[in-house]
Amino acid sequence: MTSLLPRTRTMFPGLTEWFDAAWPFGERNLVRIEEVAAEGEYVVRAELPGFDPEKDVHVAAENGMLTISAERQARKEEKGRSEFRYGSFSRTVALPRGAETAKIAATYHDGILEVKVPVAQTEATGQIEIPVKKD
Known part of the structure; x- marks a missing residue:
């Protein structure tokens, strides 16, 4: 959501963050994601700049x-101010039908985590032919 208040010269800087939050008092999604469903693959990309993917980032499918x-x-800094967010962040998305969780692969480059989930092709559904027996 785009903030209705300018971020610069705001008398109450925390107020702009309140307006950017999920309405009315829902969870803030601090991990922004993109989801793309392509033929045979489901891809989730997450913005995680400044994280060490080997120590700080975890991906699980269950x-x-x-x-x-x-x-x-x-x-801990003695002086100054910080607008960085600290703590734990998490996002959960539903996997598509046929997701092969044992074959999930993840890469991290330039602050972007990319998770690729292979999706098995399911048989097409549609009209089923009914054979008629003739006497």
């Missing part, structure tokens, strides 16, 4: 759901 979680530890 019960038809894909969960991407990450954690950023706060650093």
Whole structure:
């Protein structure tokens, strides 16, 4: 959602974040994602700049759901201010039917996590022919 208030010169800077939150008091999605369904593959891309993918990022698939979680530890600074967000972040999306969770692959490049899930082709559904027996 685009904020209705300008981010610069705001008398109450925290107020702009409140307007950007899910309405009215829902969870903030701090991990932004893209989902693309292509033939034979489902791809989820997540913006995770500044995370160490080997230590801070986890991907899990269970019960038809894909969960991407990450954690950023706060650093103690004596002076100054920070608008960085610290703590645990998580997003969960439903996997498509036929998702082969044992073959999921993930890569991380330039702050973007890309998770590729192979999807088995399912048989087409449609009209079923009914043979008629003739006496």
